[in-house]
Amino acid sequence: MALPNTPDGTVKMLISLIGEAAALRMMDAKNFGGGRFDFPKSEVGLGAQTFAALAEVVSMANAQRLCKHFGGECLYIPNLSNHYREERNRRIVTAYNAGSTVRELMREHEISDRWVHHILKTTDMSDVGRGVQESLF
Secondary structure: OOOOOOHHHHHHHHHHHHOHHHHHHHHOOOOOOOEEEEOOOOOOHHHHHHHHHHHHHHOHHHHHHHHHHHOOOEEEEOOOHHHHHHHHHHHHHHHHHOOOOHHHHHHHHOOOHHHHHHHHHHOOOOOOOHHHHHHOO
16 A cells, blocks of 8 residues: 655545545644654554544544554644635635535535534635636736
8 A cells, every 4th residue: 555645645545535524624733633643453452542532533434444544554644724624615605606505515514504604704715716817918
């Protein structure tokens, strides 16, 4: 198994294995973001405590999936939550403006309806598409 050797490769791998919301929680600096993480080989034995901490952040099923994929390996978990959170927020506003409902957005991104409303009120979309417009003049 080849481990991703760039932060972007790690992010893509985590998202593909456990989904965007769980990957963002994992990359949060309050959890594992910005440091190396030793994935246990199983949820029992010497890795039980580490597995429990991982499951608390990403869910039991996702922790099992990660340990099956990376078990016994040490992987740097980037702290990219702010960058990806901004991208997610822009996607939410764009999808809402294109007709998605708040309920659809909260389910897709695993966030509350209050948080979707907060994102819709506070996300600055003024520079989206600006680069294309400026290049025409």
